[in-house]
Amino acid sequence: MEDMRLFATVVEHTSLNKAAERLNVSQPALSRRISRLEAELGVELFRRIGKRLELTAAGQLTYEFALELRRFHGSYLQKLNAFKTDEAxxxxxxxxxxxxxxxxxxxxxxxxxxxxxxxxxxxxxxxxxxxxxxxxxxxxxxxxxxxxxxxxxxxxxxxxxDHLMLVLPRTHFILEKTQLEMADLNGLPMILFAPGTWYRTLTDELLRRHGVKPDVRMEIDSFEAIVRLLSASRAGTLLPKSYLRRQLLEDNDLYVVRVRNLEQTKxxxxxxxxxxxxxxxxxxxxxxxxxxxxxxxxxxxxxxx
Missing domain, CATH: 3.40.190.10 (Periplasmic binding protein-like II)
Known part of the structure; x- marks a missing residue:
């Protein structure tokens, strides 16, 4: 990054001496840095015509990259400064x-x-x-x-x-089955999210598509409230995977049941x-x-x- 900054300055001043004055470094030191950069890249960046420097084709490409790097670095610092203020x-x-x-x-x-x-x-x-x-x-x-x-x-x-997952109390009788299909939700006591949201619309479309009619006991607009009521109500629910955590399930004595058709919802x-x-x-x-x-x-x- 630093060598690219020095290189761009030399290009813009077309002279090692002028660039060295601008950068407040000695001309020999700046010349060594440019030579080192050329050695690292394996190409010549300048043609030296008397005291004037002229970019090679590789040098022009490198200068364009140095400008992009400068712009990106400036943008980064500008964004970073937003988090250095004493004000929140x-x-x-x-x-x-x-x-x-x-x-x-x-x-x-x-x-x-x-x-x-x-x-x-x-x-x-x-x-x-x-x-x-x-x-x-x-x-x-x-x-x-x-x-x-x-x-x-x-x-x-x-x-x-994300996709939906069936959540049931650990004592629910349906867990005795080794394989669950969408048909198993037919007549199942359930607590669903309140109507009017995109999430509930997704749930309703899923049930309608598979011809399933659960026994909807409650409709609540809080995932936390739904989770807390499942065991007491001996009901199931459909919740997004992104919400579920092991500790949440253990604290409420719940179990996630994988249903193939549910995992296909997104x-x-x-x-x-x-x-x-x-x-x-x-x-x-x-x-x-x-x-x-x-x-x-x-x-x-x-x-x-």
Whole structure:
């Protein structure tokens, strides 16, 4: 990186002497650095015509790379400076109700551990409501349980695919079966997520597609409440894999049952943001970090994979 910076300065001054003065180093020292760079790359970067330096073809290519490196480094420092201020950096994230309960807690924990001065605010709503908040610039970016298609004002970045899993109390009679099919859910007492969300729509479409009619005992808009009520109600539920953790299951005496057709269901959680011109460098940086967080699979319960 440093040798590339020195090289670019020499190119821009077309003279070792002028570049050395600009860099506040001796001309012999700068000449040695350039010679070392040429030796490392295995090419000549300059043709020396009297006291003037002229780039070779390899030198021109290297100079273009040095400029790109300079630009990238400057952009990085600009983003980094957003986290060096004494004032707390504030980011407002919009989240659909399901992502608020499943993946947002782990993301917030990871972000605040990495950036202690970061202050995160969360606004919840249905996916289309979060999309509207993004367009109106009332949130910096959103996490929704589906892509926002056909809207040129919004960019959707798919983060990960999830699927439903059947969760039952460990004492449930159906666990005596060695193989479960969708038909086994017919008449099964169940607690489902409240209607009106994309997640519940996915569940209803799945049941309708397989002609299954469970005995729906309750409809609740909280995964935590559903989990706590299962054993007492002797009922099952369908929950996204991203929500389930071994400790959660053990604490509530529950068991995950694999059903082939359920594992074929998918929902895509996406990050949505508005016009990139609106985004500050620090918000762009956080969006990149969020994408990287999910790309690493840091949100997934590995013990259930």
């Amino acid at each position: 950096q504030i980011v407002t994230i919009g989240a659909s109700l399901t992502t608020l309960q499943t993946t947002l807690p782990d993301l917030i924990t990871a972000m605040t551990e990495k950036h202690p001065s970061l202050e995160i605010k969360a606004v919840t709503g249905k996916s289309h409501e979060i999309a509207t908040l993004v367009k109106e610039r009332k949130v910096d970016f959103g996490l929704v349980a589906s892509a926002v298609a056909d809207d040129p004002a919004i960019t959707s970045l798919p983060l990960f695919d 929902r895509t959680t996406s990050l949505v943001h508005g016009d990139p011109a609106w985004l500050t460098p620090s918000i762009r940086f956080l969006i990149e970090e969020t994408s990287a967080f999910f790309a690493r699979g840091a949100h997934l319960p590995k013990e259930l994979s």
